[in-house]
Amino acid sequence: MEQKEIEEKVKSKLQGIARKVNDELPEGFGFVVLSFSFNKPGLMMYVSNANREDIVQAMKEWIEKTENNYGNDTGKY
Numbered sequence: 001m002e003q004k005e006i007e008e009k010v011k012s013k014l015q016g017i018a019r020k021v022n023d024e025l026p027e028g029f030g031f032v033v034l035s036f037s038f039n040k041p042g043l044m045m046y047v048s049n050a051n052r053e054d055i056v057q058a059m060k061e062w063i064e065k066t067e068n069n070y071g072n073d074t075g076k077y
Contacts, residue, residue: 007045010035014047022049030054 001009014035021031030050037043048055 007043010045014045018047018049030058032058 014033017033018031021033025031030048032046032048032050032055035045046055050058
């Protein structure tokens, strides 16, 4: 599968995930779902119900809270 096809498939899946997440969260909650390739650094996509500025602020908060956490959370939801 070519890169463009992969990106379109992931984009479609992310949009479906976003609809489900949005339907499950109470009003007033934002979300962002990140998707990235383990094998191709730099290939990251996201979907959200928030403005970009709000996502950037939330990601800064997340980095601050998790940057010094050296535990292995692989496989946890």
